[in-house]
Amino acid sequence: MLKLHQFERTWGIPNLSPFCCKIETYLRMAGIAYEIKPALPLRAPKGKLPYISDNGKTLGDSRFIIEYLKSTYHDLDSGLTPEELAISIALQRLLEEHLFWVALYSRWQFTDENWQVNKQAIFGALPPIVRDVAASHTRKKIQQQIYGHGMGRHQAEEIFALGKQDIDALSAYLGHKPYFLGDRPTTLDASAFGLLINISGCPIESPLKEHALIKENLLAYIERITHSFYPDLQHP
Numbered sequence: 320m321l322k323l324h325q326f327e328r329t330w331g332i333p334n335l336s337p338f339c340c341k342i343e344t345y346l347r348m349a350g351i352a353y354e355i356k357p358a359l360p361l362r363a364p365k366g367k368l369p370y371i372s373d374n375g376k377t378l379g380d381s382r383f384i385i386e387y388l389k390s391t392y393h394d395l396d397s398g399l400t401p402e403e404l405a406i407s408i409a410l411q412r413l414l415e416e417h418l419f420w421v422a423l424y425s426r427w428q429f430t431d432e433n434w435q436v437n438k439q440a441i442f443g444a445l446p447p448i449v450r451d452v453a454a455s456h457t458r459k460k461i462q463q464q465i466y467g468h469g470m471g472r473h474q475a476e477e478i479f480a481l482g483k484q485d486i487d488a489l490s491a492y493l494g495h496k497p498y499f500l501g502d503r504p505t506t507l508d509a510s511a512f513g514l515l516i517n518i519s520g521c522p523i524e525s526p527l528k529e530h531a532l533i534k535e536n537l538l539a540y541i542e543r544i545t546h547s548f549y550p551d552l553q554h555p
């Protein structure tokens with residue numbers, strides 16, 4: 320059976336990594352059987368999670384994983400027009416290459432309270448000394464990545480202003496549709512759900528989360544996908 324290597328589940332959401340959550344959501348939306356293997360990025364083929372192993376192949380990066388799932392199992396995007404596919408790619412890039420960095424900044428840099436919550440979720444299971452060394456080394460590395468991306472060169476209020484624009488754009492485009500591209504879920508929904516639940520549904524406090532929490536259509540969308548595809552995660 321296909322194995323999905325990802326962070327341990329925590330915070331009552333599918334995964335604390337938007338990209339791991341994206342792949343697990345795609346697998347569930349497409350009805351592909353899988354098994355979870357808890358992992359840390361260190362051993363991943365590209366040093367990042369998620370990765371999958373299947374039929375003797377190991378594959379990293381959610382975009383290449385989804386190409387593989389589409390060609391080997393089931394393509395959630397098969398009914399889309401070229402124009403819809405273009406919108407799908409553009410919005411995935413907004414989510415994964417822009418808004419993601421605002422979320423990353425919130426967790427690894429914005430406040431010490433957020434960092435402690437994030438540290439506990441990712442490194443909490445390690446023995447104390449190893450945990451502190453690994454956590455501070457990784458924090459430094461991720462902060463360098465945020466700076467290298469360019470997001471980390473702005474002031475906090477500028478970073479959150481950029482993130483709020485993305486949330487506004489996503490909310491406006493979703494409108495009253497059940498899914499981003501109509502009545503049925505596509506890859507774009509796996510990507511959007513993965514990041515949006517990681518902004519609005521996790522214990523990382525920021526102006527970005529506050530802004531997401533006032534978008535009723537985005538909250539209903541997250542609730543709808545959780546209800547349809549994660550019945551095992553719903554709270555009484």
Ligand SMILES: N[C@@H](CCC(=O)N[C@@H](CS)C(=O)NCC(=O)O)C(=O)O
Pocket residue numbers: 335336337338339360366367368369379380381382
């Ligand atoms: N482009 C990659 C991004 C994956 C990614 O950034 N994963 C993060 C977790 S959200 C990671 O493993 N980071 C570890 C690191 O950078 O050391 C994808 O689509 O899978």
